[in-house]
Amino acid sequence: MVQFDLSGRSVFVTGHTGLLGSAICRQLGQRRDVLLWTAAHADLDLCDKAAVEDWMAQHRPEVVIHAAGRVGGIAPNEKYPVEFLNENLSMAQNVINSSHAHNVRKLVFMSSSCVYPKNAPQPLRPEDLLTSPFEPSNEGYALAKTVGMRLCQYYRREYGADYISLLPCNLYGVGDRYDAFSSHVIPALLLKMHNAQVFGQDQIKLWGTGRPLREFLYADDAARAILLALEHYSDELPMNIGSGAEITIADLALRIAEIVGYQGKLIFAEEQGDGVPRKLLDNHMLDYLGFKPEVDLLQGLKQSYEDFLARDDIEQKM
Numbered sequence: 378m379v380q381f382d383l384s385g386r387s388v389f390v391t392g393h394t395g396l397l398g399s400a401i402c403r404q405l406g407q408r409r410d411v412l413l414w415t416a417a418h419a420d421l422d423l424c425d426k427a428a429v430e431d432w433m434a435q436h437r438p439e440v441v442i443h444a445a446g447r448v449g450g451i452a453p454n455e456k457y458p459v460e461f462l463n464e465n466l467s468m469a470q471n472v473i474n475s476s477h478a479h480n481v482r483k484l485v486f487m488s489s490s491c492v493y494p495k496n497a498p499q500p501l502r503p504e505d506l507l508t509s510p511f512e513p514s515n516e517g518y519a520l521a522k523t524v525g526m527r528l529c530q531y532y533r534r535e536y537g538a539d540y541i542s543l544l545p546c547n548l549y550g551v552g553d554r555y556d557a558f559s560s561h562v563i564p565a566l567l568l569k570m571h572n573a574q575v576f577g578q579d580q581i582k583l584w585g586t587g588r589p590l591r592e593f594l595y596a597d598d599a600a601r602a603i604l605l606a607l608e609h610y611s612d613e614l615p616m617n618i619g620s621g622a623e624i625t626i627a628d629l630a631l632r633i634a635e636i637v638g639y640q641g642k643l644i645f646a647e648e649q650g651d652g653v654p655r656k657l658l659d660n661h662m663l664d665y666l667g668f669k670p671e672v673d674l675l676q677g678l679k680q681s682y683e684d685f686l687a688r689d690d691i692e693q694k695m
């Protein structure tokens with residue numbers, strides 16, 4: 378049964394140029410009965426409280442999906458905790474508070490599986506949030522996202538607001554950011570191996586030990602799950618969004634090498650740490666809603682590499 382019907386609604390998606398935001402817009406684009414609002418960064422800085430207030434007062438969306446954020450892989454999270462905490466916190470506060478001020482009917486706050494305690498039991502359950510310390514490498518980001526999730530819960534308790542928080546696993550896919558330092562592992566490895574292949578390098582350095590396990594979900598599948606949750610989920614407990622499929626970083630690297638055609642050595646140089654050893658989500662709520670990913674890891678990696686090859690905005694691509 379539909380709990381919140383999207384038909385005929387105006388929907389504001391923040392972060393529409395990012396990996397997840399663009400996938401959500403592609404999914405919403407297939408629904409002719411939805412009016413989609415986005416705002417370019419040049420027109421709306423989500424860290425600027427007054428600007429967000431003005432934009433919301435002018436456009437009055439009925440639904441908000443907050444997918445914008447300062448995001449990145451393990452290296453920028455460790456190097457720039459001030460920016461990751463400050464920017465994500467002000468965006469969360471501005472978007473959630475002004476949604477309430479302007480009578481938004483449903484709000485989806487996008488959090489991340491990295492907000493779970495480093496030592497929480499696996500698979501990770503929303504009940505275990507905030508039970509012990511965060512993984513230190515992304516603490517600033519996790520703190521900001523946790524405040525956003527709490528704010529949604531508090532608006533529900535205090536004002537009966539239909540605000541939900543979703544916790545996706547590691548996402549990848551079309552429209553990802555390719556940068557050797559700041560990208561997440563999949564785009565970073567596609568870039569490194571592609572360049573090594575082009576230059577005939579016989580070895581490349583990867584970070585950590587290769588032993589950590591990660592759960593990956595293709596961004597367009599995540600977007601489908603998010604719209605499903607938007608229409609069918611309403612609770613103060615955040616909901617996990619994952620594929621249920623785990624892989625070690627070393628095995629992931631071998632699969633990417635196969636797709637790119639790179640035959641040199643892979644050296645785990647431990648220049649950067651491993652981060653959290655494992656973060657497998659408990660996806661029983663998503664299963665209950667009937668969600669199944671359509672794109673498996675191999676297919677998704679191939680599609681991502683095709684997107685990478687077709688892009689002309691990647692500075693370090695040779």
Ligand code: GFB
Binds near residue numbers: 454652
């Ligand atoms: O994707 P990633 O940067 O983020 O790294 P996290 C995943 C794993 O891949 C780590 C290893 O164990 C890395 O050490 N790795 C190996 C590499 N080689 C590379 C490389 O060249 N580049 C990168 N990036 N990783 C993030 C959080 O954690 O998860 C973010 O820091 C975010 O806040 C994201 O929430 C979903 O999975 O470790």
